[in-house]
Amino acid sequence: MSKPVALELKNVSKYFGSLAANKNVDLTVYRGEILAILGENGCGKTTLMNMIAGIYYPDSGSISVDGQEVVIRSPKDAFRHGIGMIHQHFKLVDLFTAAENIVLGVKNGQRYNIKEVNRKVQELADKYGFNVDPKKKIYEMSVSEKQTVEILKVLYRGADILILDEPSAVLTPQETDKLFDVLRRMREDGKSILIITHKLHEVLSISDRVAVLRKGEHIATVDTATTTASALTEMMVGKKVELNIKRPEPKNTCDRLEVQGLNMVDAEGIKVLDNISFTARAGEILGIAGIAGSGQRELLESIAGLCHPVTGKIIYHNPKTGESEDLRDKDPVAIRELGVRLSFVPEDRLGMGLVGNMDIVDNMMLRSYRKGHSIFVDRKKPGDLAKKIVEELEVATPSTKTPVRRLSGGNVQKVLVGREIAASPTVLMAAYPVRGLDINSSYTIYDLLTEQKEKGVSVIFVGEDLDVLVELCDRILVVCAGRITGILDGRNTTKEEIGLLMTKTETSAETEKKEVTDNENA
Amino acid sequence: MNPFLDYILTSIPLGMTFLYGCTGEILTEKAGHLNLGIPGIMCIGGACGCFALKLMNGTNIPPALIVIISILCAFIGGILMGAVYSFLTVTLKANQNVTGLAMTTFGVGTTKFIMNGMAGNGGTIYLYALDYFRFPFAESTNSLKYNGVMVYLALIIALVASFVLTRTRVGLHLRAVGENPATADAVGINVTMYKYVATCIGSGIAALGGLFYIMDYAGSYEAYKSIEALGWLAVALVIFTLWKPHISIVGSILFGMLYLAGSRIPTLLKIQLDISATPLLQMLPYVVTIIVLIVTSVSKKRENQPPAGLGLPYFREER
Numbered sequence: 001m002s003k004p005v006a007l008e009l010k011n012v013s014k015y016f017g018s019l020a021a022n023k024n025v026d027l028t029v030y031r032g033e034i035l036a037i038l039g040e041n042g043c044g045k046t047t048l049m050n051m052i053a054g055i056y057y058p059d060s061g062s063i064s065v066d067g068q069e070v071v072i073r074s075p076k077d078a079f080r081h082g083i084g085m086i087h088q089h090f091k092l093v094d095l096f097t098a099a100e101n102i103v104l105g106v107k108n109g110q111r112y113n114i115k116e117v118n119r120k121v122q123e124l125a126d127k128y129g130f131n132v133d134p135k136k137k138i139y140e141m142s143v144s145e146k147q148t149v150e151i152l153k154v155l156y157r158g159a160d161i162l163i164l165d166e167p168s169a170v171l172t173p174q175e176t177d178k179l180f181d182v183l184r185r186m187r188e189d190g191k192s193i194l195i196i197t198h199k200l201h202e203v204l205s206i207s208d209r210v211a212v213l214r215k216g217e218h219i220a221t222v223d224t225a226t227t228t229a230s231a232l233t234e235m236m237v238g239k240k241v242e243l244n245i246k247r248p249e250p251k252n253t254c255d256r257l258e259v260q261g262l263n264m265v266d267a268e269g270i271k272v273l274d275n276i277s278f279t280a281r282a283g284e285i286l287g288i289a290g291i292a293g294s295g296q297r298e299l300l301e302s303i304a305g306l307c308h309p310v311t312g313k314i315i316y317h318n319p320k321t322g323e324s325e326d327l328r329d330k331d332p333v334a335i336r337e338l339g340v341r342l343s344f345v346p347e348d349r350l351g352m353g354l355v356g357n358m359d360i361v362d363n364m365m366l367r368s369y370r371k372g373h374s375i376f377v378d379r380k381k382p383g384d385l386a387k388k389i390v391e392e393l394e395v396a397t398p399s400t401k402t403p404v405r406r407l408s409g410g411n412v413q414k415v416l417v418g419r420e421i422a423a424s425p426t427v428l429m430a431a432y433p434v435r436g437l438d439i440n441s442s443y444t445i446y447d448l449l450t451e452q453k454e455k456g457v458s459v460i461f462v463g464e465d466l467d468v469l470v471e472l473c474d475r476i477l478v479v480c481a482g483r484i485t486g487i488l489d490g491r492n493t494t495k496e497e498i499g500l501l502m503t504k505t506e507t508s509a510e511t512e513k514k515e516v517t518d519n520e521n522a
Numbered sequence: 523m524n525p526f527l528d529y530i531l532t533s534i535p536l537g538m539t540f541l542y543g544c545t546g547e548i549l550t551e552k553a554g555h556l557n558l559g560i561p562g563i564m565c566i567g568g569a570c571g572c573f574a575l576k577l578m579n580g581t582n583i584p585p586a587l588i589v590i591i592s593i594l595c596a597f598i599g600g601i602l603m604g605a606v607y608s609f610l611t612v613t614l615k616a617n618q619n620v621t622g623l624a625m626t627t628f629g630v631g632t633t634k635f636i637m638n639g640m641a642g643n644g645g646t647i648y649l650y651a652l653d654y655f656r657f658p659f660a661e662s663t664n665s666l667k668y669n670g671v672m673v674y675l676a677l678i679i680a681l682v683a684s685f686v687l688t689r690t691r692v693g694l695h696l697r698a699v700g701e702n703p704a705t706a707d708a709v710g711i712n713v714t715m716y717k718y719v720a721t722c723i724g725s726g727i728a729a730l731g732g733l734f735y736i737m738d739y740a741g742s743y744e745a746y747k748s749i750e751a752l753g754w755l756a757v758a759l760v761i762f763t764l765w766k767p768h769i770s771i772v773g774s775i776l777f778g779m780l781y782l783a784g785s786r787i788p789t790l791l792k793i794q795l796d797i798s799a800t801p802l803l804q805m806l807p808y809v810v811t812i813i814v815l816i817v818t819s820v821s822k823k824r825e826n827q828p829p830a831g832l833g834l835p836y837f838r839e840e841r
Contacts, residue, residue: 076710091705093698095824103691104698105709112691139824153709 003030005067006192007052007083007161012061014047021047024061025218027211029161034183034193036207036224038200040236040499041292041464044216045196049163052194053085054078065161084154085163088170090146092138098149099134102156124155128185131178144175151182162186163194168202169293172270180206198236198291200229200503214238230500237466237495245446245471247490248454250284255317256458257303257427262312262328264298264482272298273309274482280427282319285449285459287473287490289466289498295482296462297347300429303460304344305332319426319456343425345417347432347462349409353416356405360386360397363404364419389418393444410441417448428452431462446472466495478502529779529786535669535739537778538676539564539749542731543756544763544770545680546600549724551765552687553717554700554831555611558622560728561753562629563603567729568736568746569636570599575648575737576640585654589671592651592737593730600729603629604722612717615835630750633732637746646743655738672734677771679727684768696720700829703836713836731756755781758811764818764826780806 009027013020022044029035039045050056052063054072062069065081072078078085092101103117110116121134125148132148141149147167154162164183168176183193183206197203203210204224211221212235219235257280264273273295280286288296301307303314305327314327316338325338335342346352354363364382386400393414397407404412413433420428430449434442449472453459463469469476473490478501486501543560550557557563574595578588607625610616640648655670687693698706699716707713735752736745759777763770779786784800795803818826 074710075708091702091708093701093705094830095701096694096698100694101705104694104706105711107691112689112694137824 003032006031008064010062012058014058020216023216029192031192032187032190033208034187034206036203036210037196038203038210039213043213045213079157082159083161084159086150088165090150094139097135097137101149102153128182143170161192165196212236233496233499237499243467243471246450250474253281253283255279256282258315260313262309264309272482278477280458280460282458283456284474285453285461287469287476288462289469289476290479290502294479300431305330305335341426343420343423343428345420345430345433349412349416354404357403359403360400360415385422393418410437427458429460466498525790533778533782534775535673537774538673539731539735539752540756540759540777541676541680541774543728543753544759545683545767546724546728547760548765548767550721551832552696552700553720554829555721556618556833559607559625560757561750562626563600563725563728564732564753565633565749566599566603566629567596568732568749569633571596571733572648575651579647589654596729596733597726600726601722604725608718608721618833633746652741670738672738680767680771700831703831755807762811762814777807
């Protein structure tokens with residue numbers, strides 16, 4: 001390639017504790033190109049980019065800009081070398097106008113004059129074809145406008161290497177197309193653009209080259225023109241790893257929870273659940289696979305009665321009475337009063353699952369404080385339960401009186417799962433129950449889930465590690481952007497198949513769009 | 523003289539007491555810190571200023587300089603209180619409400635100690651300087667000219683604060699710190715420095731209110747005892763003025779009028795009011811504040827809400 005090298009990473013590694021987030025990564029970015037960084041959740045894409053942007057400092061290796069080795073210790077250092085990052089979560093002051101946000105923190109020695117800033121921002125926006133009003137307040141803006149402000153913020157500071165962290169995650173397909181047009185214009189202007197994504201069709205449509213990361217390692221960088229979606233998926237998911245998780249054949253299965261046509265929109269009016277229908281059976285583990293934020297959280301919270309879908313049914317078949325109840329629009333107390341025994345291990349353990357400042361016994365009582373008719377709470381039974389959980393699950397804690405906050409992640413999770421299982425549920429939902437846990441704790445959790453399955457509980461497991469999903473679950477539901485893209489048999493599927501389904505909807509959205517334009521033309 | 527004009531003319535200097543406290547508190551709150559220590563800080567300001575005046579009594583220092591030095595002493599007293607508050611809430615991330623209330627208790631108590639000490643030790647000697655706080659051309663007690671030096675100082679400070687907050691880069695950065703410290707941090711603004719400086723300067727400005735009240739408005743030995751109550755009104759005024767120093771100029775005079783309503787309204791309307799009803803009228807400023815709170819909460823206009831980061835300690839994301 002004849003283009004000059006803009007940025008070069010050599011042997012860059014970063015460790016969090018003993019965990020390698022990035023291992024000996026080499027990466028070269030040229031001037032005037034768009035490089036896509038592709039990989040699954042937790043493969044180290046964002047960590048790598050954060051090191052370039054000065055948020056983390058690499059443990060080893062070197063970074064060079066324009067052939068000169070540089071030290072980037074803070075975002076300010078990164079800006080000095082012309083590197084700017086647009087994060088997934090916008091860092092904007094809601095009450096300020098676009099221009100005020102853009103000029104914030106810029107010290108160029110000139111007198112502060114907002115009119116001058118407005119003019120410059122408008123100029124910059126016109127140059128690249130952004131559609132933005134510098135005087136508009138951020139809180140009045142749509143998500144895509146906010147993103148535009150973030151990009152302008154970086155350009156205003158004179159960046160010529162731009163890093164975008166999953167820019168299309170918050171955009172509609174039309175907005176994404178617009179953004180890509182702008183990015184192409186910037187490429188023509190000689191800027192280097194790194195774009196983090198896990199949407200294959202986007203990679204294929206915008207990038208010049210693709211760098212694939214897997215488990216912190218750089219697998220390969222290939223020219224987009226010479227690769228295919230399936231070749232990239234293969235590089236992304238890698239070879240199958242044997243985990244040897246116990247998976248007994250399901251026995252006596254019967255329908256327990258029937259979800260029919262669930263639809264939900266979030267506060268910004270974006271569809272988060274799109275016509276979700278499936279059946280969870282007693283005595284089996286139903287896995288849910290998907291890119292983070294594809295609607296898993298909303299789905300589980302809808303079933304638990306924590307948020308309310310617009311349309312659809314959640315039918316629960318009560319094994320005791322044989323009756324069926326619709327759980328939609330009922331709050332957790334109402335669900336429990338119906339005799340439905342639902343346990344939920346949420347993603348946010350210390351936020352939704354447990355109270356960090358309370359001890360293990362008190363946390364047990366969160367489930368049982370309604371029992372008994374005295375005005376005094378009964379601490380004896382929860383105390384016994386706490387002791388039982390600490391012993392049986394080998395929770396490492398000084399005593400049951402220790403605030404949960406002081407326990408390690410794995411032990412917190414054991415306490416939470418222990419409590420939920422102790423309620424002898426008929427449906428057990430667990431969202432990312434092994435996130436942040438070491439191998440041994442993870443296996444303890446898998447065994448607990450399998451044990452529940454054998455007891456005839458309907459287990460719903462939301463996971464991110466495809467190897468685990470393939471070995472643990474009896475059936476796997478794949479979601480993408482709030483839709484079900486496939487329900488697979490856990491015993492006869494491959495990681496590649498799941499990986500393709502996880503990124504599927506976007507392409508179908510594009511074909512839909514094509515159909516629309518075709519219809520218009522016709 | 524027109525009784526209504528007289529009413530307004532008395533309300534202006536009283537309002538300035540509120541204005542000092544209010545401007546100081548606005549600066550602090552714009553940095554995201556709810557400083558409930560304002561009443562105590564105002565007391566300390568009064569005590570420090572008076573103590574300096576006592577020390578300068580009988581020296582050859584010209585009156586103008588005496589005034590300036592005593593104002594500076596009150597300012598420094600406020601800054602010291604602000605520094606303690608900032609250390610606790612910014613560096614140690616202590617709860618702002620608890621710390622602020624502790625500062626008030628401490629300030630009120632210490633002031634009583636200092637003022638009583640001075641009284642027992644040569645009397646109320648600091649009151650000799652009362653006239654120094656007036657302009658030489660102040661003749662009648664019932665005219666605008668009678669307004670002392672510190673009345674104008676309060677107005678100037680409020681206008682400067684308003685200008686800084688809305689028109690300068692420092693003001694933009696300060697508002698960003700109070701609204702969204704994480705964002706401010708990400709663009710390279712020194713959040714801790716801004717919080718410290720805004721809180722300390724704000725406390726210093728508030729402290730001037732105490733000195734002003736003793737040496738200008740009240741001019742009596744007993745005056746320090748009522749500063750705390752006025753300090754709380756200054757905090758309420760911040761809400762009333764929707765965190766805007768230029769509105770607080772009008773707001774403070776209005777609060778002054780409302781505060782004096784108990785004694786003035788009956789004469790103005792020529793009605794006889796039972797003495798026990800006066801406290802009811804004195805509640806007016808608080809009632810008005812509550813009404814403003816209700817109105818702004820209902821309207822939900824983002825510009826009229828308190829700074830989004832108010833009361834929340836800022837932890838830099840350690841990852």
